[in-house]
Amino acid sequence: MAEANDGGRVLLDCDDLDVAIGSVQVTHRFHLALRAGQCWCLLGRNGTGKTTLLRTLAGLHRPAGGRIRLDGEPLEALPRRTIARRLGILFQSHEDVFPATVLESVLTGRHPWLHAWQWESAADLQRAREALAFVELSGFEQRPLHTLSGGERRRAGIATLLTQDPGLLLLDEPTNHLDLHHRTRLLERLCERARDRGQAVLMVLHDINLAARLADHVVLLQGEGRACTGTTAEVLTTANLEALYGHPLEQVQTRHGPAWLPA
């Protein structure tokens, strides 16, 4: 299990946050402070609003109440461009109507850093190539995006986020379509990279054991606006997880720390 991590300066924090979508109350008076160098996981049952909470923190969904601050500034007052320099988000799925190559797609990550008439520089290209190498997609630069497999497409999406290089990375089920190797190794390296750079990560996961392995902090969205927030050791307990999923679990001890199997 990742060690408790007090982190550096606060990148994003929210107070008394009320989030709702349709008839679903996602959070009620929710508090959160994401600090530089931390890796957070967000767990919850289907339909509790994990994606909505992520979109709210990214300024893409208006909260019903409360305050969100990005680098200490009120989120709703910031222009999208400024937000995109500080915060990036990987969505659950991607849509491409018009054709593009992998490199073109990954280079879009530089958009918030370029002026209207500016073209990507050699340095931007270098960043994109490094990001592709990081997700093990070197050599895919000129491939049309739609010829990629689901997992490769997912890794290209992660490479776009790394090319954007914001201080805070929000990932919505980054493990979708990823094979076992990339699910563990790629996400581990992603969290290490963020820690080294003083960035923070918040990812929605459905895999408790992966969360236990990656995260130093966890949020459990328990439904009807209830949430439980804390260090991984505090929050990831058999009792909490059984209550969260409404399913009996069996805890086993592994070399990496505790793990849970559905009983």
Add this chain to the structure above:
Amino acid sequence: MNAARPALLLPALLALLLAALAAALLSGSVTIDPARLWQPDSTAGRILWELRLPRAATAFTTGALLALAGVLMQVLLRNPLADPYILGVSGGASVGALLALMAGAGRLLLQGAAFAGALLSTLLVFTLAHGRGSWNPGRLLLTGVVLAAGWGALISLLLSLGPDTGLRGMLFWLMGDLGQARWPWWGLLVLAAGLALALAQSRALNLLAGGDEQAAALGVNSARLRGLIYLLASLLTASAVTLAGNIGFVGLVVPHLLRLLGARDHRLLLPASVLAGGTLLVLADTLARTVLAPRQLPVGVLTALLGVPLFLLLLHRNREIRLRG
């Protein structure tokens, strides 16, 4: 994809345009000796400077406006089948123009009525589709298509009520007509301003094509950009329709033609569309007035006759490229 192709695309298109313009200026019922061009007082000089050049310039401007509007509409509606007329702008313009023709109005009033009809249609769709809450492509498309159907019915009504003597003029206007062309000064101005405005947003357009949320996450104010694109595309279309009536096909096919040639980035696609759209219409108009001379064919017929085989050929040759409809 060959990486060298996009870099060569703009110079190649520019050369094509110049060749098309030369062909337009030199062909016609009177053969012009290139040596006498610079004598504006000669008959040849008058034909060139007062008839053929303004007409070629109008053809270029109209084609360029339509192709540019087509690119913007396809991004706006995130639909490869979108063309500049899909949201009813040309329908509104046509109703205005037909009313003016029935009233026996002159050229200037006709243009004014067409432009006013286009603007009315634009504002109607903008207000109705915007409504409360979000402004998504589906809602916009439905509102526009339904309004366009309404305009279509009005056009049929006006045609059936119109005087027999005026019917031919009305039909020619509906099919696109460059016969009355003068120097398209304001059209060129709208084109230049529209291209500059679109180019300033061209990287954001690349992102918007990948979805509103993804674009917003990368720093684009999607809602504002959508509003801007809609109004800009409508203004470009209104200007084109006012210049030359309804000329189909250019706005739908030119953007796709260029995408098939490798111009996927809007920083390249936008200027390339202006050049290629203009060239296609200059060529079509030259053929329209020479093929069956002295009879003049509706230029819209020629754009389709030129464009359909060219487009189908390219689509066939690029079978590995997938387009979602």
